[in-house]
Amino acid sequence: MQTWTAIRARRHVRSYQDRPIAPADLDQILEAGRVAPSWSNKQARDFVVVTDRDRLAELASVSPAAGHVRGSAAAVGFVVPDDDAMIVQYAYDAGQATMLMAIAAVALGIGSAPAEIGNGEKLRTVLCLPAGQRCLHVLAFGYPADGPLDPTTKLHRRPFDQVVHRDRW
């Protein structure tokens, strides 16, 4: 798929077909996250990729905002050091890795949507996180149940001329 088509076809997908993602395709999505840039190239992030159905259901139950994880084919937890002083940089880097994974997925016909999952003990237990690490968010993946990803889909966005300022605000 052409890059611009993938960028335009990306949308949040929270309803998935009951169809697994081939391991090579899932690894390609994760590879897109691995090569993402990071603050000072610290790469202070790990990805916990969950495909086990019982564990996906447990993840989904961690937060009301994570319900779509239950029906996903795979979910990736973005894990970073639990360091409040670095949280803004880590969040920025997680955003960068999120979009590279999402775009790599679109090119494979796979949709995605993030889930905010807090930082509770249940989440830590499900992902078996060690002390000193926290999961910023979970990104769920799967083949869209509501039709293929389509670059002509209209997203609800502010108009270009309102968002973009030329040379000065």
Next chain:
Amino acid sequence: MQTWTAIRARRHVRSYQDRPIAPADLDQILEAGRVAPSWSNKQARDFVVVTDRDRLAELASVSPAAGHVRGSAAAVGFVVPDDDAMIVQYAYDAGQATMLMAIAAVALGIGSAPAEIGNGEKLRTVLCLPAGQRCLHVLAFGYPADGPLDPTTKLHRRPFDQVVHRDRW
């Protein structure tokens, strides 16, 4: 350019040819940022795109980390509401928009690199920011001076099997 090629060819580019970016191409890069997802789809972000050479030089002088902005063809300031309570979400969203812009640029043969520029008065003056808004970072764009973007370039990254954990940490 194929999506996977663009993902693999992306790298930070801080040295640029003395060559402008065609307005339609620059707008396509900005459009990639406009369609990026955001927390609760709030889209609480504006892009100030600078192409004026004097203003680029002023931007470059704002911070020692922004030197590469001087020779860039264009620089985009990511502006968000100045709200400490939302800074983590805004940073995550800025990371998402950053990577969509960067990938859209790669597909056009254009490199990019972010610059941390603080939140000082000089920056605010250069971008003419109104009260209540702050610029999180600047993303500089230009045609690479050190050779074309190449998907075979080796990035310094932690090994896949160290970064990726299966089903649990």
